[in-house]
Amino acid sequence: MPVTFHVHGAPVGLTAIVLAVFSSIGGFLFGYDTGQIADFLEMDDFKLRFAQCTEAGNPASCEFSTVRSGLIVAMLSIGTLFGSLIGATLADRLGRKKAIVVDNMVLCIGIVIQCSSFTAWYQFMIGRIVTGLGVGALSAVVPLYQSETAPKEIRGTLVATYQLAITAGILVAYCISIGTRYLDQGGASWRIVCGLTALWSLILMIGILFAPESPRWLFGEGRPEEAERALCRIRGVRPEDNDYTVRQTCDEMQAAVDRESRMDKFRWIDCFKPKDKLLYRTVLLMVLQAGQQLTGANYFFYYGTTVFQSVGNVDPFVAQIILGAVNFGCTFIGLYVMERFGRRIPLIVGGLWQGAWLIVYASAGTAKNPEGNESIGTLLIVSSCLFILGYASTWAPGIWTLVGETPRNDARAKTGALATASNWIWNFLIGFFTPFITRDINYSYGYVFAGCNIAGAIIVYFFLYESSGLSLENVDIMYNDPSVKPWTSRSWVPPGADSRHDYQDGLKAERKTVAEKPAHRELADETDARSSADGTVVGSEHPAHAGKHGRKVKA
Structure with a gap:
């Protein structure tokens, strides 16, 4: 007998929860690869092999140029950019499960290329590009698969497990790196961390076959x-x-x-047609995914170890673990927030909160030199943690949830892929240009991200529709209702209900009514047939279209 829970009167199987959590390993791979590179750049063996050294065998004499460090960090994002677009096509043609298997195969090839690198930094970079193809394809397919298999009653929470897994991956990469950083024999310090990526990938690739x-x-x-x-x-x-x-x-x-x-078969170009607000939704999701990157979170995740290296009173590896732990722990808050408060309010409040703490971060860093200044160094870490708290609770899980539930059904894979590609484009830009920007303006970079966070909150207020509590089909209907505006969309429901709470109560009442019907369907069908013969038609319309009492009876 399957294990079943009930939410708003609807059955939700344990399978749905297991599916969401297990498939989110795709997000774990995303986070794990993001987290490991920040520590690699500070590992002695990695420096000796791939950095520019003035004294052979002395890691203290080795430094990465801004171009080389930018390419090693950011070229993963070029792979993920193309991977996200290819992933959408595979998902539509092969199905979600087979696409996930193929994506993981590509990812494992990239890991082999990285781990077999000895002194050629460009081979390691190429491996990251190939790995990025797999990670990017998974980032397009996994949220899509989660949104299409998650019951609408808890869809926000289940899809947000993808972001939870990203944060778990970042934290795990930090923890393993701090344990291996002194293992210099044969490059074990970084090869162990990198090679474990293939293990997580194989678990997902094999397990998804049974889903x-x-x-x-x-x-x-x-x-x-x-x-x-x-x-x-x-x-x-x-x-x-x-x-x-x-x-x-x-x-x-x-x-x-x-x-x-x-309709005609949906094509890529159709994502940019105004009809049915396809263009509106495509551009909105692309902007929101860019906005997620422009919050500044990956500035800390990619370069946090290097940033905190200049803060003399802390171990930068430990500082990264602190940020990773806050990121992971606060994402659990995000799971609750997305279900309790919807999508719009958390994103607006989160954008303002994040902007405020980035202003504190930038002001502290520019007021005094943090090197050797314990109070300033502590304030930098605290403000970074409070920024991550807001990000992990709102913008991190919220945007991935929206990518899965905002597009029209036939447009979901392609629109989601374009939105994800936007995320990766900005991921690359931040990863590549951060060394150049911080070299010139240092901690003032925080002011740039603060402005982007505030702008993101404004965009959400004026353009994003509230999609929580609705089926994916009804989300599409809402976006095409000319009477609803983004700032009034929270109160929108399909015709026949006064509020979303009333809408859910109507569904619950209808489920209860159906559950109390005769156990044998034949008897129910016979009753309906007799009613029709008497001239009374008993409909079975969706309660949202039938009013609070669920079923219409008409002569």
């Missing part, structure tokens, strides 16, 4: 029976239970597929 395919993809491929079985598995019910929630979801998906079948 159900995305029901929405199966419907789009004309395989409704398989889609219904997958939905039953996700909801924790048996097909013979004839569960109302499964039937309702199948009806919504089938209606969406029927509507899309009357």
